[in-house]
Amino acid sequence: MSSRNRLVVPDAKAALEIMKFEIAQELGIQLPQDGYYGHMTTREIGSIGGYITKRLVALGQQQLMNRF
Incomplete structure (x- = not known):
């Protein structure tokens, strides 16, 4: 059975490993x-x-705030 989880941005895998x-x-x-x-x-x-999730949410919120 193959995994159905696919990264939207494959290059993000390395960044997530560093963050971990x-x-x-x-x-x-x-x-x-x-x-x-x-x-x-x-x-x-x-x-x-x-903590990874918290940090990613904070980064996303910061990016959204910078748009407006």
Whole structure:
């Protein structure tokens, strides 16, 4: 079964990866270098995802405000 999740802007993947590492560092969470997240807690992963979402929403709101 193939994934139905597709990036609207494929070049954004690298930027999201950078953001993930920045946020993890800010939260004091060590991300595994091998890319296997199985040893991390749901709380750690959820915190990173939540902060990514907050930051993306803030960036979107800022862009909208700059239009008007």
